Amino acid sequence: MSNELLNEVTFFVLAIFVGIEVISKVPTILHTPLMSGTNAIHGIILVGAIVIAAGASSPVTIALGLVAVILATTNVVGGFVVTDRMLEMFKGRQQPSKTPQVK
Amino acid sequence: MTTLITIAYLVAAVLFILGLKQLSSPKSARNGNFTAAAGMALALVATIPQLHFTTAGIRIIAVGIVIGSVVGTVGARMVKMTAIPQMVALFNGVGGGAAALVAVAELLRFGEHPGFAVAFPSVFSIVIGSVSFAGSMIAFAKLQELMTGTPITYPRQQLVNGLLAAAIVGFVIAVLAIASVPFSFLSLAILALVLGVAFVLPIGGADMPVVISLLNAFTGLAVAATGFTLNNFALIVAGTLVGASGSLLTKMMSDAMGRSLTNVLFGAFGQVQAGAAAVAGKEGRSVRSASAEDLGTLLAYSRRVIIVPGYGLAVAQAQHAVRELAEVLEKRDVEVLYAIHPVAGRMPGHMNVLLAEANVPYEQLKEMDEINDEFKNADVVLIVGANDVVNPAARSSPGSPIYGMPILNADQAKNIVFMKRSMRPGFAGIDNELMFDPKTIMFFGDAKDSLTKLVQAVKAA
Numbered sequence: 001m002s003n004e005l006l007n008e009v010t011f012f013v014l015a016i017f018v019g020i021e022v023i024s025k026v027p028t029i030l031h032t033p034l035m036s037g038t039n040a041i042h043g044i045i046l047v048g049a050i051v052i053a054a055g056a057s058s059p060v061t062i063a064l065g066l067v068a069v070i071l072a073t074t075n076v077v078g079g080f081v082v083t084d085r086m087l088e089m090f091k092g093r094q095q096p097s098k099t100p101q102v103k
Numbered sequence: 104m105t106t107l108i109t110i111a112y113l114v115a116a117v118l119f120i121l122g123l124k125q126l127s128s129p130k131s132a133r134n135g136n137f138t139a140a141a142g143m144a145l146a147l148v149a150t151i152p153q154l155h156f157t158t159a160g161i162r163i164i165a166v167g168i169v170i171g172s173v174v175g176t177v178g179a180r181m182v183k184m185t186a187i188p189q190m191v192a193l194f195n196g197v198g199g200g201a202a203a204l205v206a207v208a209e210l211l212r213f214g215e216h217p218g219f220a221v222a223f224p225s226v227f228s229i230v231i232g233s234v235s236f237a238g239s240m241i242a243f244a245k246l247q248e249l250m251t252g253t254p255i256t257y258p259r260q261q262l263v264n265g266l267l268a269a270a271i272v273g274f275v276i277a278v279l280a281i282a283s284v285p286f287s288f289l290s291l292a293i294l295a296l297v298l299g300v301a302f303v304l305p306i307g308g309a310d311m312p313v314v315i316s317l318l319n320a321f322t323g324l325a326v327a328a329t330g331f332t333l334n335n336f337a338l339i340v341a342g343t344l345v346g347a348s349g350s351l352l353t354k355m356m357s358d359a360m361g362r363s364l365t366n367v368l369f370g371a372f373g374q375v376q377a378g379a380a381a382v383a384g385k386e387g388r389s390v391r392s393a394s395a396e397d398l399g400t401l402l403a404y405s406r407r408v409i410i411v412p413g414y415g416l417a418v419a420q421a422q423h424a425v426r427e428l429a430e431v432l433e434k435r436d437v438e439v440l441y442a443i444h445p446v447a448g449r450m451p452g453h454m455n456v457l458l459a460e461a462n463v464p465y466e467q468l469k470e471m472d473e474i475n476d477e478f479k480n481a482d483v484v485l486i487v488g489a490n491d492v493v494n495p496a497a498r499s500s501p502g503s504p505i506y507g508m509p510i511l512n513a514d515q516a517k518n519i520v521f522m523k524r525s526m527r528p529g530f531a532g533i534d535n536e537l538m539f540d541p542k543t544i545m546f547f548g549d550a551k552d553s554l555t556k557l558v559q560a561v562k563a564a
Contacts, residue, residue: 008339011339012331012339016347018347020350023124026352031359032452033136042326048202048338050150050164051154052205052333065164067200069201071200072205073167074194074197075171077171077179078190082187084136084137
């Protein structure tokens with residue numbers, strides 16, 4: 001096994017433990033936003049899509065690269081925006097609501 | 104990789120981890136999303152200067168990013184709150200598709216005989232990414248009601264799926280051992296797409312959130328595998344974080360429904376009891392119903408009212424109306440609490456998000472464990488568009504598909520007001536004995552209209 005591969009396997013194994021540990025205490029109410037947030041994070045595939053699209057020259061690689069960039073960008077942008085939309089509703093719970101109630 | 108990009112990826116990975124940590128607590132959740140987004144921006148910005156672009160490359164990246172950003176933003180902004188689960192499915196599916204395509208492109212670059220260390224993760228990514236893509240699209244179609252939400256089954260289904268999986272494994276071995284000609288990835292991708300469809304078809308709409316969460320974890324793993332192919336640290340770490348946390352989240356979700364993951368995935372939930380439900384009941388058993396005025400009086404002179412909101416409330420967009428009812432009751436010194444079942448709505452947490460949107464005070468939302476002992480002290484429990492989460496069959500009939508699911512003890516309240524559009528069974532497709540309970544009063548109609556009528560009636564009482 002090459003040194004680089006060995007390093008990568010190390011990151012992989014450590015990331016498994018971190019991934020499990022970091023969300024182990026999430027309350028039920030945050031399951032949906034958390035799922036949506038992790039969904040946005042795997043949009044990191046956009047980095048990979050850009051790497052392969054950058055060197056595209058043949059029709060096949062151009063087509064693959066274009067579709068991959070579109071799909072990955074949709075994943076990132078849509079993922080973060082929809083998560084934010086869910087979470088903005090949790091804001092300002094402590095202070096009384098800013099909009100005065102109509103009597 | 105230069106030192107600079109390695110450091111940038113390290114910082115991005117730390118931001119992802121901190122983001123996930125913050126997302127796990129209500130106070131910091133929104134910042135957590137920003138933290139993760141900052142990590143993503145950093146990883147992207149750091150990558151671009153390292154690349155050698157062809158002219159076509161620059162163009163397709165620019166065009167692709169513009170199209171993806173527009174589709175993503177518009178999709179995420181326009182979607183109604185009730186449709187968020189299927190939107191998450193869609194965004195997850197496209198991520199899986201992207202991972203598979205990147206792996207295909209990378210394999211092509213290595214020619215017909217790539218080394219094992221490149222070929223293995225690429226093939227893994229193609230298979231898992233394609234399953235995730237196709238499965239997510241079916242999940243989307245089921246939740247969006249483009250196709251039936253009930254499980255689609257046929258004889259020997261598990262055998263067929265098993266054979267499909269075996270064919271994929273065989274193909275993988277062939278691709279790895281013999282030669283990676285383009286034809287073989289194509290066949291592999293098509294087989295995996297078919298498996299993705301076949302895997303989700305027999306699963307009922309009520310279980311889709313768990314499936315989406317599982318496919319989300321799958322996409323994470325496919326991204327990590329692509330990271331191995333590209334030797335990209337950011338992809339490996341971020342993908343694995345999602346794969347691991349997504350798997351745990353999937354388990355937590357199926358636990359909240361009181362079922363094992365195997366049962367969710369292979370139980371063809373909602374199919375078995377269709378026959379049974381038709382036999383039991385339906386012979387015109389009588390239920391009590393009452394006018395808005397009667398119910399208004401009942402509510403106005405109660406001391407404690409517990410509201411059980413369900414998906415029907417979300418569909419009718421009645422969250423503001425329910426808050427209004429709570430406010431008029433509170434003016435009369437009636438204590439109002441909301442009992443939130445872990446899987447109320449169509450996803451865990453869905454109902455909290457909807458009620459928060461209507462400015463319902465956070466403190467009034469009680470989780471199941473907190474409130475289950477309080478039902479016996481409640482004068483009225485008001486069930487708005489919920490059904491399966493209060494169905495006593497989960498406690499009493501071992502044959503029922505929801506048997507064993509923890510439920511809200513709504514049946515212990517002194518009076519039960521069941522607001523429903525009709526006598527139709529809930530999402531799980533089974534009858535609810537609670538409707539026939541002598542303490543139960545049915546109040547038929549659209550949730551929003553009915554609540555508005557109750558508000559008037561309470562004011563008049």
